[in-house]
Amino acid sequence: MFAMRKPRGFNHSYIYVDERKEKLAKMEENAKRDLGRKPMHLGIILVVIAVLIYLWYAISNGII
Numbered sequence: 001m002f003a004m005r006k007p008r009g010f011n012h013s014y015i016y017v018d019e020r021k022e023k024l025a026k027m028e029e030n031a032k033r034d035l036g037r038k039p040m041h042l043g044i045i046l047v048v049i050a051v052l053i054y055l056w057y058a059i060s061n062g063i064i
Helices: 019-060
Strands: none
Touching: none
């Protein structure tokens, strides 16, 4: 009869949106994604160069 009820949860929704913050967050996300990709591409390029050097060496010495 006189039991204490649990209060309802608070749901905060923004009335005003700061577009600069959203744009900055998107730029940061893109920069982090780009930084994550570059070492992989560099590794692939190094492997291809190593294979080409080996092929050049093999052809010039008559191995192939």
